Every structure is written in structure tokens, then in C-alpha cells.
Amino acid sequence: MTRTALxxxxxxxxxxxxxxxxxxxxxxxxxxxxxxxxxxxxxGRPLAATVDTLTSFVQDQWGGRLIRGWDEGWxxxxxxxxxxxxxxxxxxxxxxxxxxxxxxxLLYKLxxxxxxxxxxxTEIVVxxxxxxxxxxxxxxxxxxxxxxxxxxxVAYDGGATPDDVSAVVGAQTALVLLSHVAxxxxxxxDVPAITRIAHDAGALVxxxxxxxxxxxxxxxxxxxxxxxxxxxxxxxxxGPGAPAWAYVAERHLPTLDQPILGWLGSADPFRMxxxxxxxxxxxxxxxxxxxxxxxxxxxxxxxxxxxxxxDAVRAKSEVLTxxxxxxxxxxxxxxxxxxxxxxxxxxxxxxITIDHPAFATMVPELWKEGVIPDYRNPNGIRLGLSPLSTSxxxxxxxxxxxxxxxxxxx
Ligand SMILES: *Cc1c(COP(=O)(O)O)cnc(C)c1O
Numbered sequence: 239m240t241r242t243a244l245x246x247x248x249x250x251x252x253x254x255x256x257x258x259x260x261x262x263x264x265x266x267x268x269x270x271x272x273x274x275x276x277x278x279x280x281x282g283r284p285l286a287a288t289v290d291t292l293t294s295f296v297q298d299q300w301g302g303r304l305i306r307g308w309d310e311g312w313x314x315x316x317x318x319x320x321x322x323x324x325x326x327x328x329x330x331x332x333x334x335x336x337x338x339x340x341x342x343x344l345l346y347k348l349x350x351x352x353x354x355x356x357x358x359x360t361e362i363v364v365x366x367x368x369x370x371x372x373x374x375x376x377x378x379x380x381x382x383x384x385x386x387x388x389x390x391x392v393a394y395d396g397g398a399t400p401d402d403v404s405a406v407v408g409a410q411t412a413l414v415l416l417s418h419v420a421x422x423x424x425x426x427x428d429v430p431a432i433t434r435i436a437h438d439a440g441a442l443v444x445x446x447x448x449x450x451x452x453x454x455x456x457x458x459x460x461x462x463x464x465x466x467x468x469x470x471x472x473x474x475x476x477g478p479g480a481p482a483w484a485y486v487a488e489r490h491l492p493t494l495d496q497p498i499l500g501w502l503g504s505a506d507p508f509r510m511x512x513x514x515x516x517x518x519x520x521x522x523x524x525x526x527x528x529x530x531x532x533x534x535x536x537x538x539x540x541x542x543x544x545x546x547x548x549d550a551v552r553a554k555s556e557v558l559t560x561x562x563x564x565x566x567x568x569x570x571x572x573x574x575x576x577x578x579x580x581x582x583x584x585x586x587x588x589x590i591t592i593d594h595p596a597f598a599t600m601v602p603e604l605w606k607e608g609v610i611p612d613y614r615n616p617n618g619i620r621l622g623l624s625p626l627s628t629s630x631x632x633x634x635x636x637x638x639x640x641x642x643x644x645x646x647x648x
Pocket of ligand 1: 340341342343369371372417421446448449469482
């Protein structure tokens with residue numbers, strides 16, 4: 239494929255994309271310094287509507303209602319947005335999701351609650367290729383509670399499979415913690431199969447959906463998941479540091495024993511009582527004051543995803559990553575670039591990773607010319623293709639820019 243053929247193909251795909259008009263809902267960089275933004279899986283672009291949402295919140299809500307705002311709706315917002323998220327993106331019935339903390343903190347709270355619910359069991363299973371927080375938090379809890387980490391080794395272009403999990407779970411397993419979509423390879427784990435295997439061994443599961451939520455549909459209730467968490471600043475476009483969300487299956491709520499006992503997770507926060515008594519329902523996972531402004535952009539994005547339908551978002555995502563893989567195969571593979579993601583679109587999330595020894599020094603140069611993928615140690619470029627905000631043209635421009643730097647004939 240020549241440069242012209244690649245751009246022509248991208249133009250055809252953009253013209254045929256039923257969701258193309260949604261790209262206009264997102265703000266562009268004010269100064270035209272971005273030619274291709276392929277890092278929406280790390281920090282989603284802002285929706286234009288979010289400018290008004292935040293401005294009016296500061297003026298009318300914070301400025302106008304002041305402290306009264308807490309009673310007039312702010313306090314229930316984490317659960318309202320949690321319910322909306324559950325319905326639009328997670329396949330979760332009401333009352334099981336809440337927005338709070340960061341993903342790292344929620345991983346800690348949920349993993350601690352899970353091991354507390356399996357007393358006497360001594361092992362936590364996690365894969366070596368999981369995101370650092372997920373691994374570090376498991377190691378920290380193992381140290382704290384005298385448990386053992388059972389590490390899974392996974393394929394370089396894949397992730398944990400049901401067979402991998404079957405091989406290590408048993409009567410000693412308290413918890414299996416894995417990612418729905420692997421942050422590096424983009425591999426989609428078989429959540430229902432792995433969850434069943436863990437349950438058959440008497441263990442609980444905690445799924446990290448940071449790299450899937452908002453781009454790959456989930457059915458947490460139907461899959462019988464125990465606990466889940468994920469980011470909202472990636473495909474949910476919540477903005478830098480937007481609070482994360484957690485899911486706790488209804489059956490675990492009455493006994494959930496989480497380790498950070500704050501006043502807003504207590505039964506009657508404004509009584510300022512002398513002893514902690516947990517709230518009923520998902521609020522018992524909450525610790526302190528919710529970051530209201532950080533969660534408003536998430537609500538904007540959930541309305542957009544709700545309007546489009548997550549299945550349509552996923553359909554575009556599959557075409558977009560398939561186009562990227564094609565472009566990599568034809569323009570970059572001849573220069574030694576290797577695809578480090580699944581070739582089967584059904585097993586691949588919204589991003590792909592490609593490897594080449596030149597990438598470590600190349601990424602800063604690409605950023606200077608307005609082509610923004612991200613870099614993952616040691617040799618990886620991740621092409622994050624956020625389905626509603628990324629065009630086929632941007633994708634082609636990025637692959638072409640990489641090819642040009644590898645000295646290709648383009
Ligand atoms: C992005 C990501 C995180 C980030 O956690 P923070 O606490 O928001 O920094 C955690 N886990 C996975 C799998 C991620 O992809």
C-alpha cells in the first residue's frame with residue numbers, strides 16, 4: 239500500500255463511518271498543533287459540552303448554592319452516575335456501582351474486601367503483564383495479610399486465558415485479579431469463563447475495566463462478576479484525574495468489609511457518631527467527600543455513549559483497529575515492526591501495540607510533529623483509537639509518520 243492508497247482508504251472509511259459526525263462533539267487543540275491524537279485510551283479528549291457543564295457548575299451550583307448544594311443533589315451524584323454507568327456500559331443493575339477515589343485506591347479497597355471475604359485462603363492470582371498498580375497493590379496486600387502472590391505468565395501479544403487460570407486456582411485461592419482489556423497488548427480476556435473457573439475453585443474475582451469501559455461492552459451481572467473497577471479519564475473522557483468507579487455485586491454488599499472507613503461510608507454521616515457502622519448498599523465502599531467537579535464530564539460522555547449505543551461504538555472500534563493493523567502490516571512490518579496485539583478483532587480492545595527498537599527515541603519526535611501516540615517500555619508504541627473521537631485519517635497519518643521515520647518509501 240502506498241501513502242496515497244492508505245490515505246484514500248482512510249478517506250473512504252471516514253466517509254462510510256456512521257459515527258463520523260460524533261467527532262465534532264469533541265474539542266480540538268486550540269492551536270492546530272495536533273495532527274493525529276492516538277492516546278485517547280490514556281487521556282480522552284474533552285467533549286465540547288463539558289466546557290458549558292463545568293462553567294455552569296461553578297457559576298450556578300457551586301457559586302449559587304454553596305454548601306446547600308450537598309443536600310440538593312451533590313451527595314447522591316456518585317451513585318447516580320454509577321447507576322448510569324452500570325446501565326450504559328457495564329451491564330450492571332442499579333445500586334451496585336459508585337464513582338469514587340482513583341482506580342488504584344479502589345483496587346486496594348476491593349481486593350482487601352475480597353480477601354476478607356475468603357478467610358483462611360492464602361493466595362491471590364494476578365498476571366505479570368497487568369498494569370503496575372494492579373500488581374503492586376496485590377503485592378502490598380499479600381505483605382500486609384501474610385498471603386502469597388500466584389503470578390500468571392501470559393503471551394506477549396495476548397493475556398490471561400481460562401487455561402492459564404485453571405492451572406493455578408485451587409482451594410488456596412482467595413482472589414483472581416485480572417484486566418478485561420490488557421493495557422499493553424489490548425487482549426480481551428474471557429471474563430465469564432475465567433470468572434466461572436475462579437468460582438468453581440471457591441475464589442472471588444476482581445476485574446479491572448480501565449481499558450475497556452466505554453469502548454468494549456461488559457455484562458458484569460450476567461457474567462457473575464464479584465467486583466470490578468476502572469478509570470473514567472480514558473474512554474469515558476472524564477479529564478485528567480477524574481475519579482474512578484467501582485462495581486460490587488449485590489450479593490456481596492451486605493457483608494462488604496473494606497479497609498478505609500470514612501464518615502461518608504458510614505450509616506449516618508451527619509450524626510458524627512462515635513463508632514463506625516457501615517451504610518447499607520454500595521455507599522459502604524465510599525470513604526470521603528466525592529470529587530464532584532471531576533465526575534461531571536463523565537456524565538456528559540455517558541449521555542453521548544447512551545445516545546449512540548455501546549454496540550455501535552464497539553463496531554466502529556473493530557473496524558478502526560483492523561484498519562490500523564492493515565496499515566502496520568503493509569507499511570511498517572517490512573521495517574521490522576512487530577504487532578504485539580491479537581490479530582483477531584474479536585479478542586482485541588480499542589488500542590494496539592506495535593514494537594520496534596527505534597520507538598523509544600522516535601516517540602518524542604512524533605509528538606513534536608503533532609502525531610501523538612504513547613510509548614510503553616521497552617519498545618512499544620500504543621495506538622489508542624478512541625472510537626468516537628478518532629478518524630481513520632488520523633490513524634493513517636500516524637502510521638505514515640512512523641513509516642517515514644523508519645525510512646520507508648511512502
Ligand atoms: C490506567 C489504568 C490504571 C490507572 O489507575 P489510576 O489510579 O487512575 O492512576 C489502573 N489499572 C489499569 C489496568 C489501567 O489501565
